[in-house]
Amino acid sequence: MNTLTQTSAWRALQTHAQALNGTTLTALFAADPTRAQRLRVSGAGLELDFSRHKLDAETMQLLERLAAQQDWSGWRDRMYAGALVNSTEQRAALHVALRRGAAAPTEVRNALEHMGRLAARLRSGARRGATGKTIAHIVHMGVGGSDLGPRLALDALDGFRDTALAFDFVSNIDPTELDRVLKRSDPERTLFVAASKSFTTQETVVNARAARAWLAARLPQGTPLESHFIAVTGNRAAALEFGIAADDILPVWDWAGGRFSLWSPIGLTLMLAIGAPRFAEFLAGAAEMDEHFASAPFAANLPALMALLGVWHVNFHGAQTHAVLPYAQALAQLPAYLQQLEMESNGKSVDRAGEAVDYATAPVLWGAAGTVGQHSFHQLLHQGTVAVPADFVVLREGEGDPARHRMMVANAIAQAEALAYGRHDATLESWRHYPGDRSSSMITLERLDPRNLGRLLALYEHKVFVQGCVWNINSFDQWGVEYGKQLAASILTRLDGDLHP
Template sequence: MKNINLTETKSWNILKNHFNIIKNVHLKDLFLSDPHRFNKFSINFENKILVDFSKNRITKDTLKYLLDLTKEMNLKNAIKNMFSGMRINETENRSVLHIALRNQKNSPIFINDYNIMLDINHVLKKMKNFSESVINGNWKGYTGKSISDIVNIGIGGSDLGPYMVTEALRPYKNHLNIHYVSNIDGTHLVEVLNKINPETTIFLISSKTFTTDETMTNAYSAKMWFLKISKEKNTLDQHFFALTVDVKNALEFGINIKNIFQFWNWVGGRFSLWSSVGLSIILSIGFDNFKKFLNGACAMDNHFYHTEHKKNIPIILALISIWYTVFFGSETEAIFPYDQYMHKFPSYLQQLNMESNGKSISKTGQRVSYQTGPIIWGAPGTNGQHAFFQLIHQGTKLIPCDFIVPIYSHNNLTDHHIKLISNFLAQTKTLAFGTMDEFYFKKTIFFKKNIKHYKDKIKTDFLFKQCTGNQPTNSILIQKITPYNLGLLIALYEHKIFVQGHLLNIFSFDQWGVELGKKIAEIIYRNFNNREKINSFDSSTQGLISFYKSFYK
């Protein structure tokens, strides 16, 4: 695939010049100059999701130049390459086909002349049969009791995605209790083990390679805990399951071949919740709801693949993000879901985005001269309003924000939801336009009583209370947080991240920085068993190791 340097395109220079012209233009002026701005800068998808991007510091020219960039960077061809199974993850020589996992049309998708839909459908059927057996109470533990608890042991993509989805879809939850263990800190596992009965619990060991240190450490400890109580090794067959690419390693751990739910190397970990990694989701909400979840993602895949760029939601949001990150130099993006069930969504997007586009080397092996992936952070609204919104309103940082809210709540408690929506709208309005101006202060009682005496106070109050606005936001209204709509939303962000990576000319589907940290941790761990002083580390690391060891003489 041809790699194009972003800074060598004609569009890059046009955008730089355009930025210098409009960088100080205020959103107030953009709305005053065009009363129909909302209609021109919003997209309604299936009446399920409305994306309003009108409160961004862009004009129709900005969008035109950004869309021209997609043509120069040959984005259309890049999308085709991903969907066709080309090995776009070049550093690992792999295809990137999470879209195949939700291919509800079941059209053939080939890798090396083999239709991978055959394997996908086989695993889906296996997950359906198993999940129904557990949910219906037919799957029994080693003492003959039905299952009440599911413990998913994983980390990163094997934890964040499934955990986020099961939380977001709690209104669809059945009677099973779902627990997630990820941290290698023993406290995480112990706290979960204290809540469960081994006779009625099954463990899902979720690891692509079945070698991830945090996951396997927790898995072995859970296995030891279980066997200490059950006292029979063959009882593992009723309670331990593997979600993995590496069948061999799962078998060596002691997982029965029938209990292994496979996925494949062309599924990136952070994009794997659509695969067998999503088994905990199915056990929580049932297979029928999981299919609706896949259907939603498939609908967004079709939109992304077939829709012209100027009306393509993931492409538009990616271009806006690049506009701020590359040209304005903004370093972060904030995600604010105004729905308590979506409280894990910002954490999920942190990994999805930052592990994908947190790169500084271009596809051609050169260090890039521009900012790449932004820092992703956020929290549920309205909690964030009472924590860090002050900085966004009156601080010195430009922080583009995505505000996400459902039109219908799952819990209609008096006027709670109307107040939630009111806060959602108030924040995006205030961030865009500000609210405090001199006219406001001149209407105060101070001015009416004695303008001369209070002139200085009015001026001071104006300075301290002024919110200048011009802070960009996207507003995403979802009809309701349903399995289908959540699938739409997640796939939207997946494709946005793909577009960003392609236009930034970086590889989005590897994570070598993460791998390096794992290797260094292994070296340090081995040195802890050596009582002699080791001089192979830097003085800081060695000093910290020596200090730690001093407590275990």
């Protein structure tokens, strides 16, 4: 039987949460003039300001006690050592090994070198299509972890793109998405990257077959199509059977889960866009966060702190959703990426022993780029009937006009302060009243570049892992995804042209 909620650490937090209900964030700041500086931690080039969370020193001590009770650091060390922390599939979760540089496993270093060779030929124009024309257009085909990471990273680092190659992403099995891309594509100059660990993922394989048929119908009859495909997969045999040349198949491994695989050859499209040296910077940034996570004590450990802040709100204040608000248009895809990372990892209702849990786990994660969200859903954040904890992600240095960037930062700070302190003026009508006491973190990057993006994404990876440790769940499987795939396959055979549900 799951006993987490019966532990002394859990019960102490329940009692403490009730005691804090009688205070406000305004009062907490007034009582401690150093609060804004004291509840601010830096690590691996990032800064976390959690002073606007409704908590005090005792809260942090109790959260640390809960994390220690759940052996978060032991689980971290076992994950880093390659232990089979994915218990239901008897696999390691060694995504950190993908960014260890010269210390990475030989197979990883070989794969990165292979990526580099393929990228160099495509970026230089040496790689040509079947009719001899230079490849100029890359269409990345993947879904879930094979799509969301590359899509986010390419958008985030668009300012570092130094190639004439054009890029598109296709993930949905709905033919509309691929058809729209193909309408603006030149078959002689387009290359498809089919990214699927199993090379049986329905969306990716069906789209790759459709792309192959499109090429065959538009290139001279009998033209070999191998030069228009690269595969990233753990199923080399299936890729060869599809018709992809042996040297155009890059590996992925079962110890790197899809939502943790951007650092692997799944990130080929990013390397094509920014080049191998900058891709190495991206990996190095993640490695810096890995080192911080491995060595910093709880009170200074950014991923651990973020994880327990989430536990505090979900399990002791009833938060059911969490907002991610990047105040940088280049990070507009971050909420979608984190939806998979957090909800697929920790959206579980049984613990590692297979027992039903009697506490909440992952909240629904959502959000949008600032300042756009201010004109759609921030109304609910400020005056809705439920409190939604939020992460503001801010850049000290932006791209382009500094004056407009200062406006972005000012808006982010204003939103965080309004959420925290509210607006209490007896002369105003009730509908102008802001209740305040709504918690948020401020995560600050110096600037958005490959290294800092790597740090940021690794920060969230480790945050998710620590929450899984506290909740005693396996953050590395996704059985809730698998059954739907099986049902769809069986239903497809029964439809037989009848599309009425």
